[in-house]
Amino acid sequence: MKPLLSPFPYQARGADWLALHPKVFLADVMGLGKSGQAVIASDIVGARNILVICPANVRCNWEREFERFSPLDRPCRLVVSGSTPLPASGVVVISYDLALARAKELRAKTWDVLILDEAHFLKERDSKRTKAIYGHGKRQVGIAANVKYVWPLSGTPAPNDASELWTHLHFAGITQLDYWDYVFRYCTGFNADYDYKVTGHQNVQELKALIKPFFLRRTKHDVELDLPDLYYQTVTIERSDAETALDATFNANDLSASDRSLRAALWACVNDEARIKAVESQAPALATLRRYIGLAKVPAICDLLAEELTLNPTLRLCLFAQHTGVVEATLERLSAFGAVGLYGKTAQAQRQAHIDAFANDPSCRVFVGNIQAAGVGIDGLQRSCSEVVFLEQDWVPSNNAQAVARISRIGQKMSVRVRIFSLYGSVDEEVQDALTRKSIELTKIDF
16 A cells, blocks of 8 residues: 655645535645545545546546545545446546436435535536536435535636636525526626626625635645645546547557566565666666557646646646657647747757747746756746646656756745656556655755
8 A cells, every 4th residue: 555645734724624614615726735635524524435526537536636645445436437337335436527427326325525626617507517416496406415515626716707606605505696696796797699798896895705614715825834845746647538549559469568567577676766677677678658658648638737727827837758759749739828849859949949938928838848858957947837747757767856956946936846647557657656756855855
């Protein structure tokens, strides 16, 4: 069993707050670990049957979060299709789309806790998934109706305006106003064709007083005393079902054999030093598997990051990868956010221009670097960014630490978060874990 993660002090306080309030909304900004707080809170209230509804691309990460933060031995079932059976007890993780499709079955079960991840998915009062989960007056009972603890989580609870809070406030009993009375009380706007367009807010202090007991929202600035200068988070993602073209490029049998070979070698190792040596010794033979895994992760990671960038207009991300194909695919998928790259094919005359653009141009919000080309000898990235993402790590941990040092260095004024993405159900999970632990140790040294 992997060692449990210790929560930061603010996470422990957040978990206590959730446990004390049956129906409240955890709205900490992105990067502060809301899922870990919900897991710990579930333990505090003694929950055995827990339903997590979340976007499909983070479904498997919730399984890992329970492993990382909870010592309790609960079975965890990921619902990946309409035919996946629901267990008699334990944790069930399901996407919003499948929750809608299986709403009747989910309503019939008894849940101790319902966690609604990325709860802004429920901002539309007339959407089918909102009605399926929160219900629709007396005409439709929702999945959440008879659950004692219902905890929506989102760093962007109202992406556009306060009207999008109504579904959550009304379900929790915070407001008794119907939707239009609420909108006309707290929003301003005008009639546009067949709808009302919200353009601003009114009675703001009254609204703040109304929602204060219901929302807990903290920024990095609020918890900076609890955060180290540099901290790591691991994220597990599933490969996209839509990427069938990738399978045609690789031999599935060869990939499976390589995966099994490396997994067996890692299981025989007694510590991370031995695991890393095993990885390095097999590197040439595993080159194809490694490239496949890198490419397989790109769609899900980019979908997740694109949503974050859309919801947070000030967010900037520094991404690192190993393979040219991974860098190029990422640049293409995140091109709408002014993505620039620095890798082997980047012309020498353009390299500094791309660094300067990321540091100074507000429309250039994504930097994608090859670890060898961009991991050493460049400066300036830290002036505009405190978020590092590894789509892939180098199999030499010191190279990863050097890449992190492009952001975590003199001139950085924020705590730096480093996210490591691994591919669910593959040896990549074990490799990334070992490399991450070693990289953390190396980043404690002043390079």
